[in-house]
Amino acid sequence: MxxxxxxxxxxxxxxxxxxxxxxxxxxxxxxxxxxxxxxxxxxxxxxxxxxxxxxxxxxxxxxxxxxxxLDPARTRGESDLLSAYRGLSPRQQGALIEVARGMAATRQRRRRPASKEPR
Missing domain, CATH: 1.10.260.40 (lambda repressor-like DNA-binding domains)
Structure with a gap:
């Protein structure tokens, strides 16, 4: 808040x-x-x-x-997300964390170059 x-x-x-x-x-x-x-x-x-x-x-x-x-590392979006998170129930907070982790994992998979191992 x-x-x-x-x-x-x-x-x-x-x-x-x-x-x-x-x-x-x-x-x-x-x-x-x-x-x-x-x-x-x-x-x-x-x-x-x-x-x-x-x-x-x-x-x-x-x-x-x-x-x-005043945290210089925190963007406005992060502050908004934290404010919204604090307004959720504990169950909703857990669900939001799972969604965010899933989105982050998907993004990491997309950014990783395919390995070039010989077959």
């Missing part, structure tokens, strides 16, 4: 507004928190730690979410 989505969900479930959260974070205004929640800006490390404290969750949860979002 993207960091902005996570923040919106946590704020909603805790009954806290952007202004409430901003009041708990030094040198941050409600407009900045709203920008984080809209995905327009990303909080810094210290801001994430204060935000997690305000939401009553471990800072590692938000830090890992941010690291995932």
């Amino acid at each position: 993207a960091l902005d989505t996570t923040l919106r969900l946590l704020a909603r479930t805790s009954g806290r507004s952007a202004a409430d959260l901003a009041a708990a974070i030094p040198r941050v205004g409600a407009a900045t928190v709203r920008a984080w929640m809209a995905g327009e800006k990303l909080p810094g490390r210290e801001q994430l730690i204060a935000l997690a404290r305000a939401l009553g969750i471990p800072a590692g949860a938000l830090l890992s979410e941010l690291a995932t979002q």
